[in-house]
Amino acid sequence: MIVTVTPNVALDITYEVERLVPHASHRVAAVRAMAGGKGINVASVLAGQGNAATAVGVVGGVTGELVRTDLAARGIPHVLVEADHETRRTVTVVSLADGEATAFNEPGPTIARPEWSALLSTVRRLVAEPTEATGVLVGSGSVPEGFPEDGYAQLVRVAADAGWRTVVDTSGPALLASLAGRPDVAKPNARELAEVTGLDDPVTGAKALQDKGARDVLVSLGPDGLVLVRGDGDVVRAGLESGLAGNATGAGDAVVAAVARGLAAGVAPEALLTDAVAWSAAAVLQPVAGVVDEADVARLRGQVRVWRD
Numbered sequence: 001m002i003v004t005v006t007p008n009v010a011l012d013i014t015y016e017v018e019r020l021v022p023h024a025s026h027r028v029a030a031v032r033a034m035a036g037g038k039g040i041n042v043a044s045v046l047a048g049q050g051n052a053a054t055a056v057g058v059v060g061g062v063t064g065e066l067v068r069t070d071l072a073a074r075g076i077p078h079v080l081v082e083a084d085h086e087t088r089r090t091v092t093v094v095s096l097a098d099g100e101a102t103a104f105n106e107p108g109p110t111i112a113r114p115e116w117s118a119l120l121s122t123v124r125r126l127v128a129e130p131t132e133a134t135g136v137l138v139g140s141g142s143v144p145e146g147f148p149e150d151g152y153a154q155l156v157r158v159a160a161d162a163g164w165r166t167v168v169d170t171s172g173p174a175l176l177a178s179l180a181g182r183p184d185v186a187k188p189n190a191r192e193l194a195e196v197t198g199l200d201d202p203v204t205g206a207k208a209l210q211d212k213g214a215r216d217v218l219v220s221l222g223p224d225g226l227v228l229v230r231g232d233g234d235v236v237r238a239g240l241e242s243g244l245a246g247n248a249t250g251a252g253d254a255v256v257a258a259v260a261r262g263l264a265a266g267v268a269p270e271a272l273l274t275d276a277v278a279w280s281a282a283a284v285l286q287p288v289a290g291v292v293d294e295a296d297v298a299r300l301r302g303q304v305r306v307w308r309d
Contacts, residue, residue: 001131002046002053002260004039004138005123005155007147008108009057009080010090011066012036014288019097029096032288035067035076036090038141038169041253042260044290045279047076049297051261054079056122058115061086079126081118085109092249094287099246108144116148123155127162135164136260139183140253143174156181165263169256172196179213184263187256189220202227203235203309218259218276220252225277228269235309238273242303244281250289254279270306277304 016030035044035055043055055076059067060083067087071078088106095101111119127135137159139152148154152174156166160182168175168183171192179186186209190202199205206217206229215231225239258279262272281303282296283289 001129001133002043002051002136002138002264003123003126003159004043004053004055004140004260005119006037006039006055006057006141007111007119007151008088008142008144009035009037009040009059009064009067010088010106010108011063012090012092012289014092014094016094016096016287018095020093020095020100020102026093030287033066033070034288034290035070035074036289038253038256039138040071040076041250041290042138042140042257043076043078044074045250045254045257045283045292046261047074048292049257049261049279049294052077053260054126056119056126057081058083058111058119059087060084060109063087063089079122081115081122083109083112083115092288094247101247101249103249105142108142111144111146113146116146116151120154120158124158127159127164133264134266135159135162136167136264137164138167138169138256138260139178140167140169140256142170147174149173149177150180152178153181156183167256167259167263169252176212179209182213182215185216185218185259186214187218187220187252187259189252190222193219203229218255220255220280222248226255226273226280228273230269234269236269236273236306237309238277238304238306240277240281240300240303241305244284246284247287248284250283250286250291251280253289254283254292273306274301274304
């Protein structure tokens with residue numbers, strides 16, 4: 001069983017235009033509105049690949065109802081805490097000419113203490129349920145105002161106490177604070193890692209996170225692939241043999257989805273990284289986050305190279 005927690009749920013709105021030109025008026029070719037936020041995108045990718053995942057988060061208002069309706073329509077199991085505030089929106093403009101995406105992310109409303117308590121109680125209940133495979137908790141995305149400084153660490157401890165594996169994908173102070181919970185995997189990208197450590201080398205930066213409590217650290221390097229620094233010091237890298245152009249908006253979420261599935265199944269690091277690169281690359285080919293095509297995954301898996309330093 002996999003549970004994804006999204007503190008800052010959003011309704012993701014995507015506009016497709018022929019070419020994005022600053023200071024110009026654009027005719028929109030297509031519009032999509034989907035439930036989003038990083039943890040929900042992770043659950044969406046898993047569901048699309050035939051893996052059960054329950055999405056947990058806080059929603060409210062008319063936009064929150066649209067999130068619920070979309071998750072139900074796509075068959076994604078979810079347990080959402082109701083709030084008094086309006087759920088935020090994100091707007092992504094995708095240029096069809098080159099596949100590049102430009103995102104506008106609303107900050108999200110303030111989460112109140114009762115909403116946080118309800119969210120934590122929901123996670124505690126879910127991880128207490130019997131599960132045939134290894135349970136995995138994913139805490140993913142930015143945090144809204146009012147979210148406890150150690151909120152991710154609390155979630156990690158609740159899951160770990162129930163014998164679950166844990167993955168955290170966030171940034172800035174929330175990333176550093178989450179490490180006190182000792183997550184099994186911390187997954188920053190290269191920029192996020194450099195911001196919190198002041199170190200440009202991803203391996204050195206990953207070891208700095210391990211010194212603060214992370215066990216394994218998986219760093220996204222964009223077109224250069226992934227580097228996994230394990231708690232035992234083993235360094236494993238993976239990437240595509242050739243570059244791939246497209247919309248990278250949901251690539252990181254696809255990586256986390258593959259990691260969660262790999263942890264639940266107990267696969268070796270090489271297999272986990274192979275899937276993570278293939279799922280991430282397949283996500284780049286999609287106009288919206290949270291979606292990968294199984295045929296793309298199968299084709300791209302054969303193009304993944306894995307090696308050790």
